[in-house]
Amino acid sequence: KIAYELVMNKANSSLNVRVEPDTASEMAGKLYRDCGAEVLERQNGWTKIKSGQLVGWAKDEYLYFGEEAIAEALKVGYSIAVVKSDALRVRNGASLDEDVLGYAAKGEKLVVVEDAGDEWLCVEYGDSVGYILREHVSEEFSIDYGESMEEINERKEKEAADKKKL
Numbered sequence: 001k002i003a004y005e006l007v008m009n010k011a012n013s014s015l016n017v018r019v020e021p022d023t024a025s026e027m028a029g030k031l032y033r034d035c036g037a038e039v040l041e042r043q044n045g046w047t048k049i050k051s052g053q054l055v056g057w058a059k060d061e062y063l064y065f066g067e068e069a070i071a072e073a074l075k076v077g078y079s080i081a082v083v084k085s086d087a088l089r090v091r092n093g094a095s096l097d098e099d100v101l102g103y104a105a106k107g108e109k110l111v112v113v114e115d116a117g118d119e120w121l122c123v124e125y126g127d128s129v130g131y132i133l134r135e136h137v138s139e140e141f142s143i144d145y146g147e148s149m150e151e152i153n154e155r156k157e158k159e160a161a162d163k164k165k166l
Helices: 066-076 149-165
Strands: 006-009 015-018 027-031 036-043 046-051 054-059 078-083 087-091 100-105 109-115 120-125 128-133 137-142
Touching: 006 066, 027 054, 027 149, 036 054, 036 066, 100 120, 100 128
Parallel strands: none
Antiparallel strands: 006 036, 015 027, 015 054, 036 046, 046 054, 078 109, 078 137, 087 100, 087 128, 109 120, 120 128
């Protein structure tokens, strides 16, 4: 259950999020195609949103609200398994007889690939997949966030530095 009013990007690409509710205002960041946000305030065809570290204003015409936002989130979102036990065994298959691939620490978040029955979840584990017992995790639903201009600039600088290393 989502405890806040959700909006999702409905533009065909990234949506510019502004510092003020005005298209001439400075960019606060971008809300990408499959990203969602929490509604903070609404005024004159604009909505102030929070998406990760990004806070700013987006035009209503480019956002899904209400049931449409929830339907979109369910299409693009994913489940996360948060480890509750101290060291959770990640197995090669959905059985206690399967080999242990490794361990996940308490608080670790694993992306759920599929529900593997009443007791098991198939999760991303390293470059592969593994199976964990459902009773040792809490499950959360997650959607991706937008990026603030600071995050965008840091990412671009890192990408440029990585290219120079090649």
